[in-house]
Amino acid sequence: MVNKNNVSNSERPSKGSLPLMVRHSLSLLASASTIACFGSPSYAQTDSEPTVLEQITVEGQGEAGDGPVEGYIAKSSRTGTKTDTPIEETPQTIFVVPADQVEDQGAQSVAEALRYTPGVFTEYRGSNQLYTQLFMRGFYYTPIFVDGLQFGDSSARQISQMDPWFLERLEVLKGPSSILYGQSNPGGIANLVTKKPTGETGGEAQIEVGSNSRIGASFDLYGTLDEAKDWSYRLVGTGWRTDLQEEFAEQSRFGIAPSLTWQPTEQTSLTLQAFYLNEPDAGYHNFLPLEGTLERTSAGYIPRDFFVSDPDVQKSERQQFYVGYQFEHAFENNVTVRQNARYSYFDLDYDTLISCCILSGTETTIRRNLSRTADGRHQFSIDNQAEAKIDTGPLYHTILGGLDYRYTARDYDDGTAYVVNTIDWTDPDYGLGDVDYPFDDEASTDTYASQLGLYLQDQIEFGNLHLAFGLRYDLAETKIDDNLTDTSSDFDADALTYRAGAIYNFENGIAPFVSYSTSFEPSLESPDSGQDPFDPTTGEQFEIGVKYAPDFANWSATATYFDITQNDIVMGSPWTGFYQVGEIRSRGFEFEARAEIFDNLSIIGSYAYLDSEIIETTEPETVGKMPQRTPNHLASLWSRYEFDRGALNGLSLGGGVRYIGESWADDENTIRVPDVALFDAAISYDFAAKAPELEGLTAQINVQNIADERYIASCANGSDCFYGNGRTITGYLKYKW
Helix, strand or coil: CCCCCEEEEECCCCCCCCCHHHHHHHHHHHCCCCCCCCCCHHHHCCCCCCECCCEEEEECCCCCCCCCCCCCCCCEECCCCCCCEEHHHCCCCEEEEEHHHHHHHCCCCHHHHCCCCCCEECCCCCCCCCCCCCEECCECCCCEEECCEECCCCCCCCCCCCCHHHEEEEEEEECCCHHHHCCCCCCEEEEEEECCCCCCCEEEEEEEEECCCEEEEEEEEEEECCCCCCEEEEEEEEEEEEECCCCCCEEEEEEEEEEEEEEEECCEEEEEEEEEEEEEECCCCCCEECECCCECECCECCCCCCCCCCCCCCEEEEEEEEEEEEEEEECCCCEEEEEEEEEEEEEEEEEEEEEEEECCCCCCEEEEEEEEEEEEEEEEEEEEEEEEEEECCCCEEEEEEEEEEEEEEEEEEEEEEEEEEEEECCCCCCCCCCCCCCCEEEEEEEEEEEEEEEEEEEEEEECCEEEEEEEEEEEEEEEEEECCCCEEEEEEEEEEEEEEEEEECCCCCEEEEEEEEEEEECCCCCCCCCCCCCCCEEEEEEEEEEEECCCCCCEEEEEEEEEEEEEEEEEEECCCEEEEEEEEEEEEEEEEEEEEECCCEEEEEEEEEEEEEEEECCCHHHCCCCCCCCCCEEEEEEEEEECCCHHHCCEEEEEEEEEECCEECCCCCCCEECCEEEEEEEEEEEHHHCCHHHCCEEEEEEEECCCCCCCEEEEECCCEEEECCCCEEEEEEEEEC
16 A cells, blocks of 8 residues: 555554553654554453454554565565564564665576575576576475466466566565465465555666676656545566577567556555566576586586577567556454456467487487477466454454455467487587478367465464464366367366464564464376376475564564475376376475664575475385485575765675585486585665765676686486576666656
8 A cells, every 4th residue: 555644553452561652652663564563451451342443543654564675674574464464473484585685686587586585496497597486495386476466377387477677575485375375385485576656756767788798778667646646656667688698598578567556545545557578588498418517528518608409490489468456445443355356468489409318429419309389378366355453352363364266278389399400519500490390299288277265364462472373275176178189187176274373572572483384286287098187286384483573673583494295296297297196395494684784784694404305206216315406505695885984985885605505416316416605796886975966876786606606506307407607797877766
């Protein structure tokens, strides 16, 4: 909701032993999150009947759970509960990456923006980032949500993309999250919160140039349309192009996102949103053989810029579009209703020559297959919510009930030609021309999937103790038409998922918490003819940890131990067929600390340890082994310092290190991918420090992988490896007003 000065909030019950006026004054002065406690005389009540809370008016407003964050430390989030809840009062692990951090680190994709987030492996394919494919807590292909609604799907080919320029914050909710979001894997979800009207007037524009012939420009304009500020707008746009690490590979995009908010009263708001992204060159998605990347040959290593495809064949085009709205109305009886809805369309055409293997008897000649993919999806999502705040005496309830629905229609065609000429990586010869290769249609399906979910959540506050209980029932239907065999498969699934958690907030800022949650994922793949439909994949997690957010400083920290089990995993591919097996158990520890020391030093540190194990499978040689492509350790440290006096006034320096631990290249754990440490740096200058008339003008340079470290991001199937990105340098000139 747009921030106007007089914001009505409901009075909250007393939280501790401090006098009422002291607690109230401290809360107003902090203004660090949506008002978390307002002292009230509720403990003196003796009536057993729920009481209607009086409305009070508060000047100003703290951080909204889906709004801008000042600096590096978010105080509140909607992702964990779908209500504006302080992170320190949420009994589940939540990590937030604000726009300021994205800007300072020069992140150019969602994957890059989440690099410094604990337990998130963001770039397992290294420089090949056609898709946003995140791994969390050892589980593949994290679902992506935008403003609380799913954006694409959670398959290996998550074709949707979002540029970080359009985002206000990126939020990671760890562990099973089906209670609020329906089908999702047990590792967690990523929710991308977009920029929307704020009721303020201003703007930002930037130009960028960099290595790999990168060039681009972006803008962000916002303001109001009337004197009463009932109507406000925002228009965000970006356009850029760059060469990729591999020769001949390019990426280019331009996008625009207009939004309009109508807020006739403090209690009612309606935000209309649209988004369009066109990528004439959407990126590169390929791999190289293990021989020559992970393992040295007699001819050395395959160069990082080697292009295994052919410029005459390579095609990578994507378009995305959505329209939607977010409606909210608060009644006088402390009941708020919301409705979020969106229609989305995604379309991807991708042709390439993929690396098959090293030709027998050689070390440098690679066999290639021609692959052509057309993937189009229509998606409609709607989420209806009703939130009630009830004071029952010693207990204060925030009750949320919801009904959501999601429908996706996918048209997918994939074919491969296996008789294509080879290429020698020591002396590549390009230019296949227009050759009519024998082409096999290996997949041509129309998939229709729907999900209807009913959920109920109760957040209970009893002094400093915060409890959260949730229950959800889902009905999922899937129909798959196989256009090659002229057959159809229909299957239904239903699931009951739940979550329970507790967190206790000590006065010194320490808050231990514990939670248990479950998840489910109905399969979108069909088994072989004559077989029963696949059961939904299910998961459960036990989590225990501690958060730290003291009142006397802008610090935050979270340390968590988790134990997750996933059952009935669907494995395979359209080419080999799909099958359902087994159980995977993932245990580990995660830690993140953020601190803004004084006004000019910010620090972010994180560490994650993962112990993932295959428990049951049809392949006995992998039992007890760690799944491939999952590093056992991830760590990072980032710091930024702003000079605010003397000759260096206006200068800011930033630096970071990212550590990616060892992983396995196969499920048998016979081939090890080594660890790597990568260093990043940033420098910026605020021209207003020397010339006040240039207020708002800044210049910034970001360098990623300073040492130009050659490394393998991961390997798969014991044969396919992915180079990580080498050094990149990008310069920005920005103006804010």
